[in-house]
Amino acid sequence: MSIIGTVREVLQASTQSTNRGDVTDEESKGAYWCDDCGERVRDVDVEGEAPPDCPTCGDEMRFERSTGTTGCAC
Template identity: 45%
Template structure:
């Protein structure tokens, strides 16, 4: 790899896909936050809190009134 290739590769975007957080599951009692990356995982599902086992609620982020950021 020559100097020109090194410079070009430094300015090209990386090929890795970045995941966007679509919201988070929250436990109000424990204040535990679990980020959600996939919109499909929010289909009425209320996963249990890893600390206390109570169902967690889902909040959208960051463009909603109930920001989970």
């Protein structure tokens, strides 16, 4: 197999999957952020409706919606 054929196969395989490392089947709508620590917690990892406290400093985290379709809340 030629190097061009190998590269073509790798590129085709990388664009076929819509799963970009998301380990859960749940659809994330954003993430909770701590403005002081920069800590991030995905919304699907939080139980309950109230904003969680930051695991690092204990302050209440704020919710930020994801604007993309990649599952990233950035």
